[in-house]
Amino acid sequence: MHVMILGGAGMLGRKLAERIAADGGLAGAPVQHLTLADVITPQTPHGFLGATDCTAVDLTVPGAAAGLLTTRPDIIYHLAAVVSGEAEADLEKGYRVNLDGMRHLLDAIRAEQQGNDWRPRVVFASSIAVFGGDMPDVIGDEYFLTPMTSYGTQKAMCELLLADYSRRGFIQGIGLRLPTVCVRPGKPNLAASGFFSGIIREPLAGLPAVLPVSEDVRHWMASPRRTVGFLVHAAGLDLALLGGRTSLTMPGLSATVGEQIAALERVAGPKVTALIRRERDPVIARIVDGWARGFDTARAAALGFTAETEFDEIIRVHIEDELGGKLP
Amino acid sequence: MHVMILGGAGMLGRKLAERIAADGGLAGAPVQHLTLADVITPQTPHGFLGATDCTAVDLTVPGAAAGLLTTRPDIIYHLAAVVSGEAEADLEKGYRVNLDGMRHLLDAIRAEQQGNDWRPRVVFASSIAVFGGDMPDVIGDEYFLTPMTSYGTQKAMCELLLADYSRRGFIQGIGLRLPTVCVRPGKPNLAASGFFSGIIREPLAGLPAVLPVSEDVRHWMASPRRTVGFLVHAAGLDLALLGGRTSLTMPGLSATVGEQIAALERVAGPKVTALIRRERDPVIARIVDGWARGFDTARAAALGFTAETEFDEIIRVHIEDELGGKLP
Numbered sequence: 001m002h003v004m005i006l007g008g009a010g011m012l013g014r015k016l017a018e019r020i021a022a023d024g025g026l027a028g029a030p031v032q033h034l035t036l037a038d039v040i041t042p043q044t045p046h047g048f049l050g051a052t053d054c055t056a057v058d059l060t061v062p063g064a065a066a067g068l069l070t071t072r073p074d075i076i077y078h079l080a081a082v083v084s085g086e087a088e089a090d091l092e093k094g095y096r097v098n099l100d101g102m103r104h105l106l107d108a109i110r111a112e113q114q115g116n117d118w119r120p121r122v123v124f125a126s127s128i129a130v131f132g133g134d135m136p137d138v139i140g141d142e143y144f145l146t147p148m149t150s151y152g153t154q155k156a157m158c159e160l161l162l163a164d165y166s167r168r169g170f171i172q173g174i175g176l177r178l179p180t181v182c183v184r185p186g187k188p189n190l191a192a193s194g195f196f197s198g199i200i201r202e203p204l205a206g207l208p209a210v211l212p213v214s215e216d217v218r219h220w221m222a223s224p225r226r227t228v229g230f231l232v233h234a235a236g237l238d239l240a241l242l243g244g245r246t247s248l249t250m251p252g253l254s255a256t257v258g259e260q261i262a263a264l265e266r267v268a269g270p271k272v273t274a275l276i277r278r279e280r281d282p283v284i285a286r287i288v289d290g291w292a293r294g295f296d297t298a299r300a301a302a303l304g305f306t307a308e309t310e311f312d313e314i315i316r317v318h319i320e321d322e323l324g325g326k327l328p
Numbered sequence: 329m330h331v332m333i334l335g336g337a338g339m340l341g342r343k344l345a346e347r348i349a350a351d352g353g354l355a356g357a358p359v360q361h362l363t364l365a366d367v368i369t370p371q372t373p374h375g376f377l378g379a380t381d382c383t384a385v386d387l388t389v390p391g392a393a394a395g396l397l398t399t400r401p402d403i404i405y406h407l408a409a410v411v412s413g414e415a416e417a418d419l420e421k422g423y424r425v426n427l428d429g430m431r432h433l434l435d436a437i438r439a440e441q442q443g444n445d446w447r448p449r450v451v452f453a454s455s456i457a458v459f460g461g462d463m464p465d466v467i468g469d470e471y472f473l474t475p476m477t478s479y480g481t482q483k484a485m486c487e488l489l490l491a492d493y494s495r496r497g498f499i500q501g502i503g504l505r506l507p508t509v510c511v512r513p514g515k516p517n518l519a520a521s522g523f524f525s526g527i528i529r530e531p532l533a534g535l536p537a538v539l540p541v542s543e544d545v546r547h548w549m550a551s552p553r554r555t556v557g558f559l560v561h562a563a564g565l566d567l568a569l570l571g572g573r574t575s576l577t578m579p580g581l582s583a584t585v586g587e588q589i590a591a592l593e594r595v596a597g598p599k600v601t602a603l604i605r606r607e608r609d610p611v612i613a614r615i616v617d618g619w620a621r622g623f624d625t626a627r628a629a630a631l632g633f634t635a636e637t638e639f640d641e642i643i644r645v646h647i648e649d650e651l652g653g654k655l656p
Contacts, residue, residue, distance in 0.1 A: 091496065103423075133571075133572050134571070142471060142472050143470060143472060144470050144472045145472065145473065145488075146572075147488065147492070148495065148572065150492050150496070153488045153489070153491065156488050157489070160473075160481045160485050160488075161481070161485070163481070164475070164481040168419065243461075243462070244461050245461070245474065
């Protein structure tokens with residue numbers, strides 16, 4: 001099997017490549033060929049025994065996707081995106097990368113299909129940012145998409161494209177609305193959701209962290225390991241079960257910031273949580289106020305997607321996967 | 329006030345221009361200037377006393393929208409589109425006209441805004457084709473969009489763009505999901521919904537008509553006069569009342585084909601309905617089977633949009649507006 005990851009240099013792309021390398025396969029089939037593409041050259045995952053192509057490519061350039069697809073991968077993960085903060089700060093870049101990039105990809109797939117029956121599975125990383133504004137506490141699978149950011153708008157538009165190109169038989173598409181990934185490793189990025197990870201990651205590294213919102217803020221989260229698990233699970237799913245509803249909200253853990261901090265104290269002790277400084281940021285508080293707090297993800301559950309059930313587990317996953325199992 | 333109608337040569341565009349000409353104004357203000365644009369040159373409406381510009385322009389050509397907007401209209405009606413049958417038959421043309429056309433328009437508005445505070449109202453003609461597939465009998469205002477055609481997909485994507493550009497302050501947008509217009513005057517077009525009008529229009533003109541579906545098929549309809557009324561009402565609405573939910577489903581009349589025919593018999597007699605020939609077309613029957621049957625349009629009702637309440641009225645409007653008040 002040949003697997004392509006667009007956004008292969010990003011956090012999720014790297015972790016997905018490492019998972020495939022560790023498993024040696026995907027969806028019950030061996031993976032002989034891995035293509036990783038991003039605007040910067042991705043790294044070959046450790047220990048992968050098959051062939052790896054790591055390519056720097058800008059999907060916003062017309063024609064760039066075509067060159068990439070001549071090898072006809074069986075599964076294409078489309079994880080490449082400009083994050084929410086950047087899409088809001090730079091309207092044109094957000095639409096160019098997040099919307100035009102998807103369209104170029106889909107049209108390049110169509111163009112490559114002349115005279116053959118190659119119909120790749122396309123797993124698209126959507127986001128719960130497709131929901132926004134006044135929302136119920138628990139959002140069901142048939143609730144309308146009401147993005148309140150340009151990023152969420154672009155993800156919702158891509159979901160529509162994915163469904164239409166799937167319906168018309170050009171791809172086998174599935175869109176996963178990913179929860180906020182927590183604990184996100186590495187440096188903070190431009191996402192306004194950064195503090196949900198920061199208040200866990202930084203104290204566990206012995207560093208101070210700022211909490212810009214009140215402790216009763218509730219959010220929908222999953223660990224990086226679990227999020228990669230969603231992507232892996234989507235590779236083997238019988239897509240006929242989607243019934244034409246191509247995108248679905250992934251399960252997550254609905255937790256308040258207060259519950260996050262309590263879990264951190266249980267796992268790592270009060271000296272660690274003492275590193276969290278409360279410093280209200282009204283701008284971030286207002287943005288986060290417009291985000292979804294919880295979902296009923298019955299469809300995803302019926303299809304076998306599962307998430308963490310308590311925040312302690314999310315912290316333990318971070319300690320195992322990022323800190324070599326060691327507390328500070 | 330300066331009003332621009334994109335799609336000004338189409339059925340709704342012409343009727344809207346004639347209504348504005350007859351009223352002499354819009355939203356309580358006199359209209360001094362009317363710009364009508366389409367891929368073919370639109371006609372000046374009868375009796376309009378202000379200035380009229382009728383222009384042939386192709387919005388899919390980059391830069392074309394910019395030239396049109398230098399006169400900074402106060403209200404822009406965007407009614408230009410490729411219909412459902414054509415968008416399905418020609419994927420690329422559908423996306424180019426229905427999606428890229430909208431994006432070019434919105435980006436041209438942004439470009440024209442440098443150094444001024446011109447923020448036009450954009451009234452976008454969306455469609456109930458944004459709904460599709462397995463649907464409840466009555467669709468509420470928070471039900472998710474599930475288009476099952478490329479046309480519906482493109483309309484849903486445009487709704488998202490309209491909302492995002494409104495939220496960011498570039499336009500004052502409102503999207504109206506129009507019911508199937510019935511009785512549609514003139515020749516049949518490529519829309520699969522054509523027979524809903526055909527079985528009324530043709531017999532009233534003394535001509536035979538084909539009914540390709542069973543009489544229990546239920547659909548959501550409004551007369552052309554009423555549909556133009558929606559567009560006129562949207563011009564004067566306080567958009568703050570939309571609460572960031574920029575697009576809304578317009579009221580309509582939910583009627584079965586059998587109820588349509590019974591109304592026609594009441595209004596015009598059995599000799600007229602005898603001109604309807606039942607001839608099942610499984611392709612059309614299957615398409616129509618995936619369409620919405622009815623809505624609860626509480627939001628639109630609260631904002632003052634109203635529709636016909638019985639099909640007899642829709643037929644009488646057709647006889648008044650298209651047949652000079654005369655039965656055959």
